[in-house]
Amino acid sequence: MERELVSPDADGDERAVEAALRPRMLGEFIGQTRVREQLSLVLESARRRGKAPDHVLMSGAPGLGKTTLAMIIAAELAAPLRLTSGPALERAGDLAAILSTLAEGEVLFIDEIHRMARPAEEMLYLAMEDFRVDIVVGKGPGATAIPLEIAPFTLVGATTRAGLLPAPLRDRFGFVAHMDFYDAAELELVLFRSARLLGVALPEDAAREIARRSRGTPRIANRLLRRVRDFAEVRADGVLTADIAAAALNLYEVDGEGLDRLDRAVLGALLGKFGGGPVGLSTLAVAVGEEPETVEVVAEPFLVRQGLLARTPRGRVATAAAWIHLGLTPPPDAFGAAASAPPAGP
Numbered sequence: 001m002e003r004e005l006v007s008p009d010a011d012g013d014e015r016a017v018e019a020a021l022r023p024r025m026l027g028e029f030i031g032q033t034r035v036r037e038q039l040s041l042v043l044e045s046a047r048r049r050g051k052a053p054d055h056v057l058m059s060g061a062p063g064l065g066k067t068t069l070a071m072i073i074a075a076e077l078a079a080p081l082r083l084t085s086g087p088a089l090e091r092a093g094d095l096a097a098i099l100s101t102l103a104e105g106e107v108l109f110i111d112e113i114h115r116m117a118r119p120a121e122e123m124l125y126l127a128m129e130d131f132r133v134d135i136v137v138g139k140g141p142g143a144t145a146i147p148l149e150i151a152p153f154t155l156v157g158a159t160t161r162a163g164l165l166p167a168p169l170r171d172r173f174g175f176v177a178h179m180d181f182y183d184a185a186e187l188e189l190v191l192f193r194s195a196r197l198l199g200v201a202l203p204e205d206a207a208r209e210i211a212r213r214s215r216g217t218p219r220i221a222n223r224l225l226r227r228v229r230d231f232a233e234v235r236a237d238g239v240l241t242a243d244i245a246a247a248a249l250n251l252y253e254v255d256g257e258g259l260d261r262l263d264r265a266v267l268g269a270l271l272g273k274f275g276g277g278p279v280g281l282s283t284l285a286v287a288v289g290e291e292p293e294t295v296e297v298v299a300e301p302f303l304v305r306q307g308l309l310a311r312t313p314r315g316r317v318a319t320a321a322a323w324i325h326l327g328l329t330p331p332p333d334a335f336g337a338a339a340s341a342p343p344a345g346p
């Protein structure tokens with residue numbers, strides 16, 4: 001099932017398009033007020049001391065701006081940036097090759113740091129703490145570790161799963177930035193900025209229409225903006241209005257709350273075939289013709305976050321809000337119905 005439009009992940013082609021829309025300095029970065037403020041203090045104090053700042057860990061869902069912030073950190077420090085990712089660091093040697101060639105003050109960005117192989121992770125502990133790596137030469141009882149000094153650097157790690165990070169690694173970061181989903185007003189600012197860079201005239205009500213369907217995620221907002229722009233160019237002489245934005249996104253089957261076809265199929269099956277649940281994940285997946293993993297990883301996190309679906313020990317359950325979202329009347333015993341019901345009269 002096609003699910004590109006509201007997926008928080010980006011493929012290679014999209015990353016190239018995104019590069020043009022990235023804010024370059026901290027002052028241009030929208031939202032995440034607390035993280036921005038904390039980070040600017042960390043950077044400013046490092047600048048004053050003339051030292052590389054503490055290592056920074058960023059945790060948060062895909063598409064919230066972790067890579068962008070890593071690039072900003074390097075730019076603000078006027079330092080070079082090296083980019084790699086956890087899955088690329090399969091052996092300690094892969095990491096040693098990078099660490100031993102870092103310039104003084106360089107920023108090393110490791111995306112998906114929770115997916116790094118164990119030996120590389122252990123090498124990183126020492127590098128982070130003492131700016132040193134032990135290169136093991138030989139095998140068996142004759143093996144010797146030769147210590148190698150490396151230049152002081154700043155590690156910026158990004159993870160979507162902070163909980164999966166081993167404590168010894170997490171503890172070696174001086175600063176942990178938790179990235180939250182963006183609210184509608186912040187997403188509108190992201191959209192105005194991107195529209196300006198793309199040369200698109202974006203009226204306020206059209207921005208609002210796109211923002212509310214963007215799942216709190218700048219990457220999705222930028223992607224929806226590009227699709228809406230295409231639609232306006234082909235169908236409306238390039239004039240973008242709120243109605244055009246709504247028509248374009250309806251065509252792409254992204255509804256008013258940002259749910260797409262798969263999300264609605266999951267809710268539709270849960271309500272139509274299983275009376276709102278509880279139902280097991282694999283049964284639900286068969287009912288929508290998908291793999292259980294696709295339903296669990298792709299659709300469910302957003303449905304849970306929107307309060308439309310609950311994962312309970314007995315299975316998946318639709319909430320009263322899900323019935324309402326699909327235009328149905330929730331049964332009195334629907335999950336969460338009591339919370340959303342009007343208070344009882346005297």
Ligand SMILES: Nc1ncnc2c1ncn2[C@@H]1O[C@H](COP(=O)(O)OP(=O)(O)OP(=O)(O)O)[C@@H](O)[C@H]1O
Pocket residue numbers: 008009010018019021022023028029030031061062063064065066067068069111190218219222
């Ligand atoms: N605060 C922001 N202001 C403006 N644009 C933003 C902001 N955050 C993210 N973006 C835009 O959203 C897109 C995705 O951001 P980025 O690649 O940094 O996300 P990410 O969290 O690193 O995602 P992933 O974990 O998938 O790599 C980029 O085009 C970026 O310009």
